[in-house]
Amino acid sequence: MAEPGRRTARAAFRDWRGRRPFWGGLLLALGGAEILLTEKASLKVVMHIGMQGLAGYLLPALMLLLGLLVLFNPAQRLFYSIVGVLVSLGSWLTSNLGGFFVGLLLGVVGSCLAFGWLPDQEARVSRRQRRRERAGA
Amino acid sequence: MASSPDLSSTDPNPAPEPAGGVRRGRVRYRRAAVLAVPATLVAAGLAILTAEGALGVQFAISGMPFTVTATELNGTGFEQFGGLDNMADGSPNAGDTGGQVLVVTSAIKSATLTKLCQSVDLGGTNLLIKAGQGRTKVTATDLTTDSTELSGNASFDHIEIGNDASTLNKANARGPIGVFSQQADTVHIANLRQTNYATTAGVFKLPGLKLGFSDSGC
Numbered sequence: 001m002a003e004p005g006r007r008t009a010r011a012a013f014r015d016w017r018g019r020r021p022f023w024g025g026l027l028l029a030l031g032g033a034e035i036l037l038t039e040k041a042s043l044k045v046v047m048h049i050g051m052q053g054l055a056g057y058l059l060p061a062l063m064l065l066l067g068l069l070v071l072f073n074p075a076q077r078l079f080y081s082i083v084g085v086l087v088s089l090g091s092w093l094t095s096n097l098g099g100f101f102v103g104l105l106l107g108v109v110g111s112c113l114a115f116g117w118l119p120d121q122e123a124r125v126s127r128r129q130r131r132r133e134r135a136g137a
Numbered sequence: 138m139a140s141s142p143d144l145s146s147t148d149p150n151p152a153p154e155p156a157g158g159v160r161r162g163r164v165r166y167r168r169a170a171v172l173a174v175p176a177t178l179v180a181a182g183l184a185i186l187t188a189e190g191a192l193g194v195q196f197a198i199s200g201m202p203f204t205v206t207a208t209e210l211n212g213t214g215f216e217q218f219g220g221l222d223n224m225a226d227g228s229p230n231a232g233d234t235g236g237q238v239l240v241v242t243s244a245i246k247s248a249t250l251t252k253l254c255q256s257v258d259l260g261g262t263n264l265l266i267k268a269g270q271g272r273t274k275v276t277a278t279d280l281t282t283d284s285t286e287l288s289g290n291a292s293f294d295h296i297e298i299g300n301d302a303s304t305l306n307k308a309n310a311r312g313p314i315g316v317f318s319q320q321a322d323t324v325h326i327a328n329l330r331q332t333n334y335a336t337t338a339g340v341f342k343l344p345g346l347k348l349g350f351s352d353s354g355c
Contacts (some may be wrong), residue, residue, distance in 0.1 A: 019159030039197040056197045085176045095193050100264060101348065108176050116169025118206045119162040 016090035019110050020074035021081075027069025027110030028084050033058035033101035034106060035091055055094045062087045063107050069116045084111035153262070184318035190273050190344030196336045203257040206355040207250040207275075210326040214246030215293065216310055218302035218318035220283070240283040240334055244310035245324065250275040250279055253343070255352035264352045266342035280339035281310050286332040 016022075039056055066084040070077050088107030091098040098104025125133075186192040220242050254273045255266040269275035298319040302312025307320040 020162065021164070024164070042140070056195055063291060084182070087177050090178065092180070092194065093192065096196050096198060097187075097194055097266075097348065104141070107181065108173075108349065112169045112173040112176065113164050115172040116164045116166060118165050118168065119163055120160050121163045122160065124163060124306065 018120065021069055021077055022071065023118055024077075024081065024112070024114030025067045025070030025074075027067070027106045028070060028081075028088070028114065031088060031099070031106030031108075031109075031110060032060045032063030032065075032067060033103075034097045035063065035103035035137050038096050038099045038103070056096075059087050059091045059094050060099070060103065063091070063103075067108040067110060070110075074117075074119075077092045077117065081111040081114040084114070085086040139234075139335075140181055141325065144261075157286045163233045165188045172189045173189040179196060187343055190276075190342045193276075193340040193342045195340050196258070198336055203255060203280070203336075204355045205289055205329070205333055205336075206254045207269075207282055207329045208327070209251040210248055210281075210289075210324070210329045212245040212248035213322065213326045214244075214307040215314075215322075215324040216242075216244045216252060216308045216318065216320045218242055218305070218312035220302075220316070224328075240285055241280065242283050242312065243312060244279075244281065244308040245277070245280045245288070246308040248277045252327075254355040255339040256351070258354060262350050262352065265347075265349050265351045265355070266343075267347040268341045268345055270347075275344065276342045277339045279309050281308075281335075282331060282339075283335040284331045284333045286330075288331075289326040289329040291324065293325075295325040296321040340348045 001005070036057070039060075063084060066080045066087065068081045073080075085108055088098070088111060090103055091107070094105055095103075098107075183192065187194055206320050218241070220240055251269055251274050253267065253269045257264045296319060300318045300320060301314060301317035303314040304318035305311060305318055308323065312318055
């Protein structure tokens with residue numbers, strides 16, 4: 001075990017990831033970004049349409065925001081992930097079929113991972129190791 | 138936000154555990170499934186409802202040229218005027234155009250399309266969306282498209298040609314003041330083929346939706 005002062009940035013990042021649903025938040029944020037990229041319609045035209053056109057931008061922007069919130073405020077992850085999954089599903093209707101399905105899939109998978117994440121778990125035991133333990137017992 | 142308390146950081150110096158490594162957070166798959174199963178069901182339900190044409194979906198695409206074809210288009214409330222589309226600064230699609238594309242904006246208040254096919258060139262492969270191949274037709278409301286090319290056999294009812302684009306009132310779009318425009322009560326176009334730069338806030342109902350990749354476009 002390295003001393004705290006001499007830990008590499010890599011190890012610090014690993015610790016940081018271990019304290020939050022990292023992949024869940026990242027996938028949700030990426031899903032929102034992907035949908036936003038597919039619909040860079042000129043704002044001028046969106047203004048013609050009003051609220052209805054705005055929803056197409058609001059939902060992916062919310063996904064991006066919720067993904068970042070999961071990363072930086074993991075204590076509230078249940079609320080963020082439930083809203084995240086609803087917003088991701090809603091983007092099918094408002095935003096190019098959920099960024100042609102890719103962003104919707106990322107958002108739903110990310111939300112579910114964030115929902116299922118629990119802090120302070122036993123280290124994962126590989127299947128081979130478990131089998132060996134059972135054989136030994 | 139970043140200063141919010143991290144979980145399990147109550148102990149400032151967690152002692153390394155002798156065996157099994159440090160305790161970290163991780164995903165419990167059974168718990169994730171509690172959310173994943175209903176989400177999958179809802180997603181499947183949305184896709185099925187869309188494919189049956191019971192649910193409308195909204196499109197807003199821009200920056201990439203894409204092609205729309207249909208064997209027949211019938212619409213009420215039609216407007217058309219010229220304009221300039223600006224791309225995002227430094228867009229890779231700008232080329233030598235200076236980031237501006239001269240487009241024809243067409244707005245149709247409500248339209249029905251037969252055998253709609255829409256393709257986006259992603260470089261090497263095409264994303265294809267097909268709908269309305271069967272008996273039920275595609276319907277769209279407040280369809281606004283910016284096209285660079287438009288072809289087909291068109292006929293109009295009660296057409297007014299030469300209006301100022303800012304005075305149009307048959308559909309929901311307004312053009313810039315002092316620009317040539319035309320509008321009509323109804324429009325009928327056979328063998329429609331459009332190269333578009335933007336479709337905005339068109340709510341489509343897509344019965345018989347098929348989404349896929351293909352080597353050739355529409």
